[in-house]
Amino acid sequence: MKILVCISHVPDTTSKINFVENDTKFDTNGVQYIINPNDEFGLTRAMWLKEKSGATVDVINVGGAETESTLRKALAIGADKAIRINTEAVDATQVAKEIVAVTQNDAYDLIIAGRESIDYNGGMVPGMIAAMLGASYVNNCVGLEIEGDKATAAREIDGGKETVSTSLPLVIGGQKGLVEESDLKIPNMRGIMMARKKPLEVVEPNGATALSTTTKFEKSAPKGEVKLVDADNVDQLIDLLHNEAKVI
Amino acid sequence: MSVLVYAETEAGKLKKVAFEVASYGKAVADQMGTEVIAVTFNAADANALGNYGVSKVMNISADGNFDAKIYASGIQQAASEAVAKVVVVSSSADSRYLTPLLAVGLDAGYATNVVAAPSNLAPFTVKRTAFTNKAFTQTEISSEVKIIGVSNNAFGLVENATACTVEDFAPSLAASTITVESVDKATDKVTIADAEVVVSGGRGLKGPENWHLIEDLADTLGAATACSKPVSDMGWRPHSEHVGQTGKPVASNLYIAIGVSGAIQHLAGINSSKVKVVINNDPEAPFFKAADYGIVGDAFEVVPQLIEKLKAFKAQA
Ligand SMILES: Cc1cc2nc3c(=O)[nH]c(=O)nc-3n(C[C@H](O)[C@H](O)[C@H](O)COP(=O)(O)OP(=O)(O)OC[C@H]3O[C@@H](n4cnc5c(N)ncnc54)[C@H](O)[C@@H]3O)c2cc1C
Numbered sequence: 185m186k187i188l189v190c191i192s193h194v195p196d197t198t199s200k201i202n203f204v205e206n207d208t209k210f211d212t213n214g215v216q217y218i219i220n221p222n223d224e225f226g227l228t229r230a231m232w233l234k235e236k237s238g239a240t241v242d243v244i245n246v247g248g249a250e251t252e253s254t255l256r257k258a259l260a261i262g263a264d265k266a267i268r269i270n271t272e273a274v275d276a277t278q279v280a281k282e283i284v285a286v287t288q289n290d291a292y293d294l295i296i297a298g299r300e301s302i303d304y305n306g307g308m309v310p311g312m313i314a315a316m317l318g319a320s321y322v323n324n325c326v327g328l329e330i331e332g333d334k335a336t337a338a339r340e341i342d343g344g345k346e347t348v349s350t351s352l353p354l355v356i357g358g359q360k361g362l363v364e365e366s367d368l369k370i371p372n373m374r375g376i377m378m379a380r381k382k383p384l385e386v387v388e389p390n391g392a393t394a395l396s397t398t399t400k401f402e403k404s405a406p407k408g409e410v411k412l413v414d415a416d417n418v419d420q421l422i423d424l425l426h427n428e429a430k431v432i
Numbered sequence: 433m434s435v436l437v438y439a440e441t442e443a444g445k446l447k448k449v450a451f452e453v454a455s456y457g458k459a460v461a462d463q464m465g466t467e468v469i470a471v472t473f474n475a476a477d478a479n480a481l482g483n484y485g486v487s488k489v490m491n492i493s494a495d496g497n498f499d500a501k502i503y504a505s506g507i508q509q510a511a512s513e514a515v516a517k518v519v520v521v522s523s524s525a526d527s528r529y530l531t532p533l534l535a536v537g538l539d540a541g542y543a544t545n546v547v548a549a550p551s552n553l554a555p556f557t558v559k560r561t562a563f564t565n566k567a568f569t570q571t572e573i574s575s576e577v578k579i580i581g582v583s584n585n586a587f588g589l590v591e592n593a594t595a596c597t598v599e600d601f602a603p604s605l606a607a608s609t610i611t612v613e614s615v616d617k618a619t620d621k622v623t624i625a626d627a628e629v630v631v632s633g634g635r636g637l638k639g640p641e642n643w644h645l646i647e648d649l650a651d652t653l654g655a656a657t658a659c660s661k662p663v664s665d666m667g668w669r670p671h672s673e674h675v676g677q678t679g680k681p682v683a684s685n686l687y688i689a690i691g692v693s694g695a696i697q698h699l700a701g702i703n704s705s706k707v708k709v710v711i712n713n714d715p716e717a718p719f720f721k722a723a724d725y726g727i728v729g730d731a732f733e734v735v736p737q738l739i740e741k742l743k744a745f746k747a748q749a
């Protein structure tokens with residue numbers, strides 16, 4: 185079995201968000217980059233599938249050279265090969281098309297992407313890849329078992345969970361639940377050393393065009409002060425919620 | 433030419449988000465000087481969309497469970513039939529599941545988490561949230577057909593009485609590649625995704641045996657219950673209630689956090705709620721910086737009082 189894990193290179197959640205060049209660019213100054221958390225759950229699940237049934241696991245990113253440290257981390261966690269498509273990611277359509285172009289030469293049985301990236305929060309790339317490939321697709325995936333060319337997956341739905349069966353090739357939009365946080369591994373020295381010798385292929389883009397662009401950023405308005413209500417005066421809270429905030 | 437809205441149903445009835453996408457669609461259609469057409473699946477009460485500006489409903493009959501591929505194929509054909517230039521969908525789990533498929537089918541640019549009507553038609557520009565609500569972006573869509581995913585509760589309901597006709601629409605639906613084996617869902621409870629009000633409990637509640645406080649408060653308000661991550665990790669509450677960066681996003685009108693410290697990863701998921709209330713005995717808890725209203729106090733004393741006073745308030749109203 186061949187597995188491809190899509191890796192989005194994103195600022196750590198605790199990073200300060202700032203913009204430069206007249207609010208047209210994200211300020212990368214002092215920002216710590218990580219593997220998108222949803223992708224890390226997926227990558228770890230892929231490692232387990234590899235241990236169980238001897239799959240090969242490739243990781244892929246569409247982005248500039250600055251994302252290579254994140255791809256190296258994925259290799260240190262245990263991926264076999266990394267692919268970087270050498271172009272700036274502009275929108276989900278372009279990213280999905282570029283990834284699909286790579287899979288045309290090299291077909292995968294299972295493609296794991298994240299439910300959404302924590303930077304642009306698009307939540308679109310896995311579904312678009314599935315549609316372009318005509319593959320089966322399960323989003324909000326919180327459980328996955330593969331047996332031959334059959335897959336059983338759990339999908340989180342509003343208010344609960346659903347179990348589905350389908351066949352490969354399959355694309356999932358993964359999240360926590362595929363594995364738990366305690367299952368995530370910080371790469372050890374040996375993994376980091378081995379990662380240096382693993383292939384990181386740089387592929388030139390296929391020229392896919394984006395259908396949308398971000399032209400301007402704006403920080404959320406700073407919040408006003410909290411209004412404190414005395415603990416023995418909950419009536420005042422009810423009054424504020426009813427008359428001022430108008431939410432009850 | 434038209435604006436097409438996908439108006440979702442649950443068990444044959446329109447959901448609240450259906451009226452919200454209709455309201456949004458009407459605003460866009462007015463800007464463009466065109467009409468709003470809705471596509472629905474198995475809607476028994478489709479006429480009600482006329483109250484929010486829809487002039488025609490194309491109702492599709494489909495058997496069985498929701499299936500992203502089947503539904504996307506139906507909506508795609510409705511969009512072609514209606515010559516839709518803009519398609520509006522909600523941010524429900526189902527809409528977010530099917531819309532990327534629809535976007536590829538229509539060769540359409542798609543913006544999610546949109547919070548306002550387009551600020552410009554040429555170039556077509558919308559405002560959306562990004563960086564888990566820490567920022568907004570202006571996004572331009574350049575394709576012929578554009579898809580807008582409206583953030584829940586961001587646009588709200590705008591009544592606009594319109595003469596509305598309902599027609600059956602029978603597209604050739606795609607074949608499914610997914611079989612639903614089982615569904616595990618509490619049907620008698622308000623879900624976090626649909627809720628106007630969410631009551632959330634954290635580790636400060638000490639143990640699952642105290643959750644009656646959260647549940648009673650939620651019942652009084654007709655709210656959904658939620659929890660912080662450690663609470664679901666310890667098995668006090670089901671994982672489906674965990675909200676935050678690694679859990680469900682919440683975009684309710686009112687979010688009440690009890691015994692939740694307000695860690696950045698928790699706030700990331702609930703920041704787009706309109707009004708936030710915190711009850712915590714530690715005045716230094718970071719949640720007080722993110723909240724609109726707060727009570728510094730012991731949850732075990734404050735919450736029972738709040739429930740009692742709210743019941744009285746509701747009885748009076
Ligand atoms: C990568 C990553 C992702 C994460 N994702 C999430 C996520 O999605 N969602 C999430 O929630 N967390 C997430 N976390 C965890 C987060 O950092 C916090 O640890 C967590 O939110 C804390 O939960 P809590 O507020 O319930 O508990 P605590 O931080 O222990 O806070 C309990 C609060 O209760 C108060 N309290 C105690 N007793 C009382 C009382 N009697 N009355 C009133 N108040 C009382 C205390 O003052 C305290 O503020 C994530 C962490 C990481 C590293």
Ligand SMILES: Nc1ncnc2c1ncn2[C@@H]1O[C@H](COP(=O)(O)O)[C@@H](O)[C@H]1O
Nearest residue numbers: 190245246297298300301306307308309
């Ligand atoms: N530039 C990228 N390169 C590789 N994978 C990506 C990229 N952007 C997004 N993805 C994948 O698609 C998922 C969803 O991203 P998004 O649609 O941007 O929210 C991410 O979790 C990644 O798995």
